[in-house]
Amino acid sequence: MAILVTEDTKLAVAGITGREGSFHTLNNRKYGTNVVGGINPKKAGTDVEGIPVFADWATCVAESGANTAMIFVPPPFAAASALEAAQAGVELVVIITEGIPAHDELKLYNTVKRDHPGTRVVGPNCPGILSPGKANVGIIPASFFRPGNVGVVSRSGTLTYQIGNELAQRGFGNSSIVGIGGDPVPGSSFIDVIELFEADPETELIVMSGEIGGSAEEEAAEYIRDNVSKPVLGYIAGFTAPPGKTMGHAGAIVSGSKGTAAAKAEALEAVGVKVGRTPTQVAELAMELLGSPS
């Protein structure tokens, strides 16, 4: 099955004509993702290696049947493009763009929730979603991953690759890999994604990779305790991060006594989630839980 992106994904991309946007869109298509269109008001009517470019999201959805949006446009315009996709009825909006103002994210999240409950937003500042063997939406280097039974959800892109790779080296594959992004107001939380993995028959183990800042990991711990029957493994980055400093991700900051890695690991361990202290250890714990992959 996999979650969020599958063989049924019909992807359209805002920012398809930009350098990064075109590179990754074509990469996604090469992987097998069904890419049906792109958006650029100034280049409507043209195409990017056969992918038609539309003036706006409404036209794109009407003419291409797109059900998934990827946002690659620069930070000042990214939230507006994401909202436009939701207004056009797109079910899944994946925002790759980094550096979007937190207030834009706040308004986007609340507007989508109020006016477009049928739309799910993933990101911003995320690497996207990969369902190995099925579809890749975003910038995850898919060649490192193969299909399997471990679902991964993470606030960090590269850390996802690291953990996924450690798992792959021990023979584990992935049902889906979901990057939720490192910004203060993500469109989807750990809980949203864990809920999908819990319901996905292909997923037998859930790995969640968190980091300092906010309390999303603590909230996920409570949710897991009450709602999740599958084993969950955790990892938290930032044990040695100094308070008050933003560690690269806009959302990764220890404020006062809040948001520390230690508190997050503790909250997860308190509900029976084993937390690896290194990415390598996460893979070793997976071996303990599942045994060698078949």
Place this chain on the structure above:
Amino acid sequence: MDLLEHQGKQLFARHGLATSDGKAVTSVEDAVAAANEIGYPVVVKAQVLIGGRGKAGGVKLAADEAEAREHATNILGLDIKGHIVRTLWIEHASDIATEYYASVLLDRSEKKPLVMFSVEGGVDIEQVAEETPEKLIKQTVDPLEGLTREQALEIAKAGGADEDVVEGVADALVKLYEVWIEEDASLTEINPLIVTPDRQVKALDAKVTLDGNALFRHEENQGLGDTANMDPIELKAKEEGVTYVALDGDIGILGNGAGLVMSTLDVVAQHGGSPANFLDAGGGSDAEKVKQAVALILSNPNVKAVLFNIFGGITRCDEVAKGLVAAFGDLKPEVPFVVRLDGTNDVEGRRILEEAALPNVHAAKTMDGAAEQVVALAKEQS
């Protein structure tokens, strides 16, 4: 981006939130002139981004010119927990009847702005929240509607503001929210929000944090913050568009992606090492950017060894390798490097490094192994 008190008060004033008359100065003479102009008594306040200024002797009342001169002389240059005072805020001293607390921040769990108010002002609010949580009123606001006057009045009343200043407190809350929204702040805080004997409500202090990602639409706010007290390498990194955080250890770290770099710091620490910095070379770094990043790391004299931990997605390992080779040509580092390259174009990247045969560069196969090796090398150097 955290603002100094006087910068925060400028933003408050821009939105009509009452503060006392004051002036920011950087010399004793200017301080005295400002005090004379404002009229005594004045308060001389150190402008640093650290709490506990008062206890450290950074806030003093002056009744006349002689005292203003004395305090300005003593406070300028004062070291408050590593922050050197380079700017003073001279303000007319307010008569205080009551001290309240007010703030607006981002509630990340609810994904809404959160307004907080307490009649327990002038003290550590975290302590109030912990010991007497019922005295701290918290109210989330629908960001699509904004903070209405009715809601602000409810908050002021529920918090127990004196009846004759409920309107004034509500006004202040609405304006504080306006600053938060219109300036793209992640925190606007007044502690204390005072009531004067003639029942005026005004901000005696200001704590404001702005969202750096939104500065593109606030040209007037660029250059704010305490740049004079910023780590010089952090400041240079910011100018070059590199994410660098200074730490106090001796192992330079370069990685790609915030999460992986944070994880690298942790793994190095687990092996008994102490990182000198956080540096995220970022997605899609080319050779030139990598070279600049190496220069930043090496400009810290404490660095005894350097770890490259790359898992390329957007980032291409061959570009990283080229950047490292170029950096060695220009900078001729004397400390050992450990390099771990995986991901996009890693075979090519490793080949470039092998061919360049850079002195004192050690290839590592895994992140864990790389961390162990760099810690051992750093220890040899000391």
